[in-house]
Amino acid sequence: MVTAITQGIKVSVEATYQAEYSSPHQHHYVFTYKVTIENNSSHTVQLLKRKWEVYDAGQSIKLVEGDGVVGQQPILEPGKSHQYVSGCNLSSGLGKMNGQYFMERIQDGTIIEVQIPEFQLISDIFHN
Template structure:
């Protein structure tokens, strides 16, 4: 698990290689990642947007942006936690992701960019 903290917002990510949904001989590797967002600040925040940089050793780097996460724009009061699971498909069994969330402080409308720490996507084919 990797973690980053920005202005009291803690983001932790844990990844899993999904061998049963992957087809290495067809260059199709499936990963899931579980994200935990903890609001340790003194302000209520709302997750508005996400930005991802996805590196695949077998393909070009992709950039993905969009509203919210998995169809939601969660509001987190101080002390609240939001968790979700999402996935990523790679052409190789080796990659990494990193990014950021754009969050709004609801008391004043100020936007902050919260770091999503870089995490590795490594399939079982690299195990010794």
């Protein structure tokens, strides 16, 4: 698990290779990642947007941007957390991801850019 803290917002990510859904002979590798966002600040925040950089050893960098996470724009009061699971496909069994969440402080409308720590996507073929 990797963690980053930006202005009191803690983001932790744990990635898992999904061998049962992957087809290495067809250059299809599936990964899931569990994200925990903890609001350790004194402000209530809402996650508005996300921006991911996906690095695949078999390709160039892919940017993924959109509203919220898995169809939600959670509001986190101080001391609260939000957890979700998502996934990505790579054409190689080796890659990494990182990015940012764009959150709004509800009290004053300030937008903060929260770092998502870089994490590795490594399939079983690289563990032998």
